[in-house]
Amino acid sequence: VQVMESGGGLVQAGGSLRLSCAASGTTFRIHTMGWYRQAPGEHRELVATITNSGTTNYADSVKGRFTISRDNAKNTVFLQMNNLKPEDTAVYYCNAKRTFPLPDSWGQGTQVTVSS
Numbered sequence: 001v002q003v004m005e006s007g008g009g010l011v012q013a014g015g016s017l018r019l020s021c022a023a024s025g026t027t028f029r030i031h032t033m034g035w036y037r038q039a040p041g042e043h044r045e046l047v048a049t050i051t052n053s054g055t056t057n058y059a060d061s062v063k064g065r066f067t068i069s070r071d072n073a074k075n076t077v078f079l080q081m082n083n084l085k086p087e088d089t090a091v092y093y094c095n096a097k098r099t100f101p102l103p104d105s106w107g108q109g110t111q112v113t114v115s116s
Contacts, residue, residue: 001025001105003033003094008110015114016082021094021107023075029098033070033077037090037112044093048079061087084114 007019023030034049034057048058048068056068067080077094094107 001027001030001096001098003096003105003107005092005094005107005110008092008112010113010115011084013084013086013114013116015084016080017084017112018081019079019092019094019110019112021077021079023077023096023105026098027075027096029102030075030096031099032097034095034097035068035077035079035092036095037088037092038109039087039090042090047092049095050077081112084112086114086116088112089114 001023002025003021003023005021011017032049032051035047036044037047038044046059050056050068050070065083070077091109092112093109096105
């Protein structure tokens with residue numbers, strides 16, 4: 001499975017961005033898709049995930065500001081980011097989890113920069 005992100009960029013604090021991630025290849029084994037981020041000098045951390053059935057999970061730091069959604073028919077996941085803060089600045093990675101024992105698939109990442 002290949003995943004590719006799009007939609008990053010530079011935005012002022014308080015602004016919004018929408019990230020998209022499309023999965024291709026052997027997608028029928030995917031059960032969960034999500035977004036992770038990594039800021040300079042930091043570990044990669046979970047932002048939000050969504051299962052095939054629509055169950056979502058968010059990091060506490062983004063609850064109420066970010067919304068994850070999914071188009072199962074198109075194997076695409078979206079991350080709507082509102083009220084962005086400078087601390088949201090990071091490279092955002094899309095992740096697709098498949099049934100065991102298949103490995104996770106990661107995208108190349110897309111840069112999100114929030115200026116104060």
